[in-house]
Amino acid sequence: MLVRDWMTVNVIALGVNSSVLDAAEILREKNIRQFPVIDSAGSLVGIVSDRDIRDAMPSKFIPGDAVVESGGGLYTLTAGDIMTLDPVSVPPDAAMTEVADILVKHKVGGLPVVDRGRLEGIITQLDVLRFLCASAGSARGGAQFGIRMDGSEGALADILCDLRARGIAFNSVFTAVDPNRCGSRNAYVTIADLGDKSVEDVVELLQSKYTLLFYVAEG
Known part of the structure; x- marks a missing residue:
């Protein structure tokens, strides 16, 4: 089976200039783990993980006004500042078994799906598990x-x-x-x-x- 049959197509993506604070809010609301980052033409240029966003946040253990002070730069911090450039990606016609191998090899939770440079979707560990359950007939x-x-x-x-x-x-x-x-x-x-x-x-x-x-x- 191919990636196009299992990928998520309604992807929440960030622009290079998207605010990290806005991304953190979406992360909490939608319970997602990563954002593809695209340019104005819809081409994939990077990826921002939940860990990248957590690392950008000030510590909740900093007392009082120190949190505001230490996090002041967050108001201008963008996805382009913290994203990983040239992330590993797969095409829509890649085999699902290949995706599983890449996820294990690179220790990542998901991969952008890219066709001729443009973001088409995302394939995650959960999608791979759904594929395996269907293939095994476990349902x-x-x-x-x-x-x-x-x-x-x-x-x-x-x-x-x-x-x-x-x-x-x-x-x-x-x-x-x-x-x-x-x-x-x-x-x-x-x-x-x-x-x-x-x-x-x-x-x-x-x-x-x-x-x-x-x-x-x-x-």
């Missing part, structure tokens, strides 16, 4: 099984054929590298319909032919 429920594949060609097909042959349908299938076994991959299957079988029947089948890592009776 539809169902028993989940983790199975170690033996590395042979067609190992996943064998597992799925065994399930289908017994009238078992599934919501989703994932494979991933086993973090504890070099070169080994695991399959994660969420069952949509057990047919006339019980979870115990499926467990018995999988244990008799494969290495069953775990199962959850109802997702």
